[in-house]
Amino acid sequence: MTDQQIIAEVLRGDVRAERVLYDAHVDRIYRLAYRMAGDETLARDFTQDTFIRAFERLGDFRGDSSLATWLHSIAVSVILNGLKKVKRIHGREIGGDELPEVTITARESEPDLKVRMRAAIDGLPEGYRTVFVMHDVEGFTHEEIAAALGIQPGTSKAQLFRARAKLRETLRDFAGEWAS
Amino acid sequence: MTDTRDDEKFEEFLQREAREINVPRGAVPRDAMWAAIEQARASRRGTPRATGRPPMLRYAPWIGMAATLLLGVGLGRFVWNGQGASVDTGVSVPSIATADPVATDVAGTPMNAGTSSAMIAGTPTARDARSTRQPQPSVARTASVATAPATSLATDRAALVPALARPDDSGNQTYRVASDQHLSRAEALVAVVAATSTDALMDSLTAKWARDILTNTRLLLDSPAGEDPVRRKLLEDLETVLVQLVQRSGRTDEDRAMLDRTLQRTQLLTRLRSGATGT
Numbered sequence: 001m002t003d004q005q006i007i008a009e010v011l012r013g014d015v016r017a018e019r020v021l022y023d024a025h026v027d028r029i030y031r032l033a034y035r036m037a038g039d040e041t042l043a044r045d046f047t048q049d050t051f052i053r054a055f056e057r058l059g060d061f062r063g064d065s066s067l068a069t070w071l072h073s074i075a076v077s078v079i080l081n082g083l084k085k086v087k088r089i090h091g092r093e094i095g096g097d098e099l100p101e102v103t104i105t106a107r108e109s110e111p112d113l114k115v116r117m118r119a120a121i122d123g124l125p126e127g128y129r130t131v132f133v134m135h136d137v138e139g140f141t142h143e144e145i146a147a148a149l150g151i152q153p154g155t156s157k158a159q160l161f162r163a164r165a166k167l168r169e170t171l172r173d174f175a176g177e178w179a180s
Numbered sequence: 181m182t183d184t185r186d187d188e189k190f191e192e193f194l195q196r197e198a199r200e201i202n203v204p205r206g207a208v209p210r211d212a213m214w215a216a217i218e219q220a221r222a223s224r225r226g227t228p229r230a231t232g233r234p235p236m237l238r239y240a241p242w243i244g245m246a247a248t249l250l251l252g253v254g255l256g257r258f259v260w261n262g263q264g265a266s267v268d269t270g271v272s273v274p275s276i277a278t279a280d281p282v283a284t285d286v287a288g289t290p291m292n293a294g295t296s297s298a299m300i301a302g303t304p305t306a307r308d309a310r311s312t313r314q315p316q317p318s319v320a321r322t323a324s325v326a327t328a329p330a331t332s333l334a335t336d337r338a339a340l341v342p343a344l345a346r347p348d349d350s351g352n353q354t355y356r357v358a359s360d361q362h363l364s365r366a367e368a369l370v371a372v373v374a375a376t377s378t379d380a381l382m383d384s385l386t387a388k389w390a391r392d393i394l395t396n397t398r399l400l401l402d403s404p405a406g407e408d409p410v411r412r413k414l415l416e417d418l419e420t421v422l423v424q425l426v427q428r429s430g431r432t433d434e435d436r437a438m439l440d441r442t443l444q445r446t447q448l449l450t451r452l453r454s455g456a457t458g459t
Contacts, residue, residue, distance in 0.1 A: 178193035
């Protein structure tokens with residue numbers, strides 16, 4: 001089924017079509033939410049809120065962009081707004097920006113590098129961080145990012161460039177990892 | 181050329197290392213999230229979904245036992261200062277057992293927005309309970325108080341959605357009524373949390389309850405009709421507590437201690453009970 005067919009079925013109240021739509025897009029949205037939030041509970045909340053809003057607004061979808069892009073724009077909005085609130089809450093309770101624990105993967109990386117990398121990414125301005133995570137971590141194209149964020153692809157590229165530059169400066173202690 | 185090569189190597193290094201940060205653990209919890217989405221949507225529509233049962237209902241026997249235990253303990257301690265039985269709504273099971281947002285009353289009758297006014301006017305709520313407030317909330321009183329409209333989280337949402345869609349004077353009045361109801365539910369939850377100790381089952385139940393109230397709280401906060409700064413502060417403090425309740429399920433005593441500090445610092449329960457929205 002095409003996106004338009006699925007949407008038409010959903011708008012007619014077909015519950016199975018709703019699940020088809022959800023299954024087609026949930027993984028990528030959940031991964032993005034997890035990457036941005038670093039917390040499973042938050043990732044689930046953001047993902048759920050994204051789809052709740054998407055189903056409520058599906059009748060307004062005009063097809064100017066792909067359904068995936070439209071969903072990602074909702075997801076980014078939900079995630080960024082949610083993280084602002086979480087940051088505000090944690091800032092009040094902990095008295096500063098305490099970093100959530102770092103997720104350890106199978107591949108061995110120097111622990112200090114991982115902590116510093118995490119801090120460096122979290123320290124990026126919101127726009128840079130979003131573009132960086134979407135592009136370099138989750139593999140979104142600049143066109144997809146631009147559509148999701150409501151910016152031009154050139155702006156996305158520029159923000160990615162600046163994000164990388166800031167990260168390079170912040171992580172200069174580890175230059176030996178990549179420098180010739 | 182060296183600089184360009186270094187740039188490429190840095191980008192490769194950056195992508196490689198960054199992809200190890202915040203890696204989602206395990207498979208995407210599709211089914212669990214879908215169930216939550218269905219519940220939330222059904223609550224907003226005010227009708228139970230026909231498809232599937234929320235995973236929480238698998239634990240219905242345990243929930244029933246816990247609720248019965250709470251009710252039994254509470255009945256032994258309950259004092260209502262001569263005002264008689266707490267709540268007469270036909271709902272006999274404490275709210276924790278019926279906090280499923282796919283809300284029906286115990287008889288299985290879906291509650292609808294049309295009942296909300298009647299509930300405000302005629303049904304004792306947590307606010308009525310304050311007239312006979314005990315120094316420490318008993319579980320039973322809290323459970324009874326929470327029972328009244330506790331099954332009507334769906335009703336809350338059904339009332340909230342039209343209220344929030346009408347940002348005019350009648351909408352503000354409707355908004356106030358809806359948010360008063362919502363705060364009453366929240367008071368019931370907070371009172372239960374304050375009165376009970378850390379326990380895996382209770383944490384799980386209250387987290388589920390808190391998650392649902394959190395959805396409504398955020399709806400109210402995001403509404404342009406809810407721009408009263410004083411009320412907003414109360415909702416934000418409530419959100420703080422609810423997020424901690426949702427996140428602490430299954431976690432440590434340290435999380436409980438943090439939650440207690442939050443409750444104490446914000447005086448949230450007192451503010452919810454008094455209806456005051458000061459800082």
